[in-house]
Amino acid sequence: MQNPELSRDAIAAEYFDLLPFPPYPIQEEALLTWFTAEQGVLVCAPTGTGKTLIAEAALYEALRTGKRAYYTTPLIALTDQKLVELRESAVRWGFKESDVGLVTGNRKVNPEAPVLVVVAEILLNRLLQPEGADFDNVTAVVMDEFHSFNDPERGVVWELTLGMLPAHVRTLLLSATVGNSYEFTRWLSRSCKRNLELVEGTERKVPLSFHWVEDHLLDEWMEKMAAGSEEGRRTPALIFCFNRDECWQVAELLKGKRVVEKSQQAALHKELEQYDWSEGAGPKLKALLGRGVGVHHAGILPKYRRIVEDLFQKKMLSVTVCTETLSAGINLPARSIVLPTILKGPKDRRKPIDAASAQQIFGRAGRPQYDNEGHVYAMAHEDDVKLLRWREKFNQIPEDTKDPGLLKAKKALKKKMPKRRQGETYWTQEQFDKLRASASADLVSKGNLPWRLLAYMLLKSPQVAPLRELVGRRLLTAGPMEKAQERLNQMLVTLWTGGYITLDPKPRPKGKATSPTAASPGKSPELKHEAPSGGLLEAAGLGKLVEAAQEETPTKATPTSEQAQTDAELAASRGYDLKDYTPEFAHPTERLELLIHLRSINPLYGVFLAGHLAIADDTERLLALESALALPGTVARHVRVPKLEELPAGPLATTRLDHRLLELGLASQEELIGRQKDDEDEEPKRRGDGVFEELPVWVISIGEKLRRLFNFEYPNVHDVQTTAVHVAGEVLEFGGHFNKYIVAKGLQKQEGILFRHLLRLILLLDEMANIPPAESTEADWEERIDALIDRLTECCREVDPESTSEALEQGRGGDELTAKLKPARK
The missing domain is CATH 3.40.50.300 (P-loop containing nucleotide triphosphate hydrolases)
Structure with missing residues (x-):
């Protein structure tokens, strides 16, 4: 079946002959353009216009010529569906089912197959490490649902991938209609050196x-x-x-x-x-x-x-x-x-x-x-x-009836006239018509460089100029572009103050003269009972990595309360003057590799958590970690952390965090331990209407305590979201029987989200096992983490073994970026 010498014209003729039904106009135009375009095609057409048939042409060409091709989607759920569809097509064309494989962050099926269905992140990972992924034999990349370029969180993955693909790899972008399709192809040509033909359609085969x-x-x-x-x-x-x-x-x-x-x-x-x-x-x-x-x-x-x-x-x-x-x-x-x-x-x-x-x-x-x-x-x-x-x-x-019966009926009807409800929001046909007629959205760069990706790129090269050039190529207007460059500076300074990199030249503190001591990275005050030296740099679990940071940073004595206040003011004022700051180099310390291991949550927050969780008990550890996993508010309100009298504070809170938060003024005593009996006779507070009322003070959870301390340490990191929930610990209190927990709590309508929450927690625990804190040995840390993983995995397998296996199959080894840094855990 393979013939590397076949011309595109011949392949096109074969593919048209294999179609189960005649293509309609937009499909035919896109197929002919694909087989003649030098670097590829952008197809913009309404949902339901059969774009999969267009995508399969690129995959057929790869199989027929003995080359490789990638089919990328934005969602793992879509990869499974496309794997089934494309395997059926491969068999129909005369190839083997095994010629189509799948690779996501957590699952692999025939990963060496010539055609691979992948999530967009996998393709970017492979482009970032060309030594581990050979693109010489790759002929095409299909990006389905390409309007995901507009996704604020993940669109940047598609964007960077386009900029890094080798010139010989042809691309087929399949999107719903977009408002700036022509401008987008011009941007691709200008910024990514990729000239794509544009095929647009507005009509559907089924109107x-x-x-x-x-x-x-x-x-x-x-x-x-x-x-x-x-x-x-x-x-x-x-x-x-x-x-x-x-x-x-x-x-x-x-x-x-x-x-x-x-x-x-x-x-x-x-x-x-x-x-x-x-x-x-x-x-x-x-x-x-x-x-x-x-x-x-x-x-x-x-x-x-x-x-x-x-x-x-x-x-x-x-x-x-x-x-x-x-x-x-x-x-x-x-x-x-x-x-x-x-x-x-x-x-x-x-x-x-x-x-x-x-x-x-x-x-x-x-x-x-x-x-x-x-x-x-x-x-x-x-x-x-x-x-x-x-x-x-x-x-x-x-209106002019004289009939007594009709008049009586009319009067009765008037009394029963229905009314719109106060406080209710209504919609109209005009709003619906406006949605029908609305112009398609423009594609534009959204979101920031992910911390994990920035860390990886700095590990590859300490030069900042390529990063600045990459940001400068984004699809942004002048104002947002300037802010994006400022954001890159701020991210680099944040990594520097956290001890992850050393900057050359160093930034200048606001309102301070330049000096090695004033401009060096500084964390919050060291706790005397936590670590012998290095402040929170060591207390945060860096162990031997502190030594590397100390080579660049003068050793600090234990600060006074006055110094702690100075640190807080420096953090609150964002610390450094970045207006005209342009660092040339960002040299990694050993610490930077830690960020690569964390995919499930913000890696800076994950490393911060790891440094504190060694002295936590299992309940605190689970509460802290699952609070970092986004859980919808409509579900979170059903699984709140119990009151302090029901779930007493553990060792991390009582021996470290409470003292630290009080010292820094980040929490009141009432927020940490609640209103005491001696306080009951205090004068109640006055409301605005003159009525006296005792205002409640909520005791904050372990997750909130850690988050407040992190915000102090990293005042310029704004992409960390936490929600205080108690799911995993309570499921384990039910003996690991998920269904008993669900039924007892009346959570049947939320069980799918809670099940997925547990799977995500297992994956996060596995990632955290790669970051042993200074207050624990590597073996002890992994043993304690693995014990939790095993208990939660057993619980999930009892619920849905197929989904659990799919989600966790590759989790223990991390992904393709971390594989180069540390062997997979057994």
């Missing part, structure tokens, strides 16, 4: 019809959509909700409605019997599925989500209620999309969804293989529906 439904309530409308013949009904449908609780509410609303035929119900019940639905949300979900209604969101356990996806793809479900994350590319083909609301956000700050999200959602309607038309329905608020119905009824009675 969309938009409908404003103002005279039906949601349950009534869904029943109407599901009625009639196969050709006439408007199902299968996806109902998009903007929070998980609403998904369940809508699904329960439809449970008693007829949205599936009796014959189909029998087939559904037979299909459902092969699965175990006994735990968590299983019984509730099974009952819904039996009525033809699916639920799909992050709160559902992965094993249940897979079943919902399978049933919907088999056309056994009439309706699936989902959140907007499904619009990111997961393949659940639907004839119709239904929006119960177009507003999103907290109840008191709800506003219409952004145009980009709306276009993604709209694009899920209409199946090219089955439908001649896709339908998008936006429902009016139920209060407005009731008001409309009342008006229609009221207006049927003539």
Whole structure:
């Protein structure tokens, strides 16, 4: 099958012959452009225009010529789906299933296959270490869902990848429509030396019809959509909700409605019997599925989500209620999309969804293989529906009627006139129409260089000029570009003050003359009971690495309280004058390698935590680490840290943190230990309205204590978010039985998020095991961490062994960046 001598024209002819159906215009134009373009193509077309067929042309060419190709996606969930799809295509073309593999941060399938499906971070990792990844034989890189370039957190990965790809590697960027597509290709040419042809389309193979439904309530409308013949009904449908609780509410609303035929119900019940639905949300979900209604969101356990996806793809479900994350590319083909609301956000700050999200959602309607038309329905608020119905009824009675019966009926109707609720936010057809007509979003560089990536690049070369040049090539206007350069300076100074690098030249403190002592890195005061010398540099768990920092930094005596105040003022004022500061070199200390090991959380915060957790007990250790993992507020409020009398403070808090926070003025005594009995007779505080009231003072958690101290140490690091939650420790109190914990706490609707939280915590623990603090030996630290990992892993395997194995398969060895620094732990 392989023939390196084949021309592109010949390969193109073969590929067109292999297509299962004739391509429609945008596909044909994109395919012809791909086979003739020197460096690649940017395809911008609406969701649902069959861009996968275009992508597969690049992969077929690689397989046919014996070359390699990468297919990148923004989501791990999409990699699994694309692996299955591309393997099926490879077999259809006459190649082997094993010719397509997969590599994510946590999973590998045939990692040496010629075609690899990867998340974008994996491709960037390989470009950053060319000695470990040979790109000479790579012919193409496909970047699917490329509008993810606009993602504030991860878009920078796509951006850097484009700039680092070798010139001979052709790129195929597949995106939803974008507002500045031509300007973007010009930027690529100017900044990345990559000249891509532009193919744009605005028409879909399956056109969309938009409908404003103002005279039906949601349950009534869904029943109407599901009625009639196969050709006439408007199902299968996806109902998009903007929070998980609403998904369940809508699904329960439809449970008693007829949205599936009796014959189909029998087939559904037979299909459902092969699965175990006994735990968590299983019984509730099974009952819904039996009525033809699916639920799909992050709160559902992965094993249940897979079943919902399978049933919907088999056309056994009439309706699936989902959140907007499904619009990111997961393949659940639907004839119709239904929006119960177009507003999103907290109840008191709800506003219409952004145009980009709306276009993604709209694009899920209409199946090219089955439908001649896709339908998008936006429902009016139920209060407005009731008001409309009342008006229609009221207006049927003539204004000038003299009929006593009609006059009486009109009077009775007037008394029953429905009203809009005070404090409720409503939406209109005009807002829906505006979303339909909104211009596509522009692509623009967002987010900062990740700390971990910056550390890796400095380990490769201490020169700052290439970093400054990289920032200067970003797709930014003059103002944001200047701020991006300032941000790079601030990041370098932060690494310097943390002892991770040495700067040449050094920055000048604000309001101080330049001197080696004043300009050298300084941490907060040393605690006498923590470490013999080096202040928090050593107390933070650096061990022998302190010596390297001390070569560049004069040894400091234990500071006085006055010096501590000076340090605090220096931190609060951002410390150094960076306006005209342009360092030339940032030489790594041994300490910098520590940052590479941390992927799950901000690496600076992770190293900071590692330095304090040696003296913590297991409860404190888990509380500190899981507080650093983002957990949605709607879930976090159900798993708050218990009160101090229920969960007493541990050794880290009582012997170190409380004393330190009080010394620095970062917390009050009441915040640390609560209001004491002796304080009960204190005069209550006066409210603004003149009423005396005792104001509550909340005792802060171990996670909050560490966060406040970190903020003092690193006042210019603003991308650390913590939430005080108590999940892992409490699950272990239930003997590691996740389902017992879920049922006892009434958390069935959040179990998927909490399960994922535990998996992420396991991965974080594994990363932390690579950063042993000074107050512990490496062997003891790993043993204590591994004991927690083993207990939590056993718990997760009991819940969903397949998902647990997928998530943890490669976790113990870190990723491709850390593999070069330290052998995988056994």
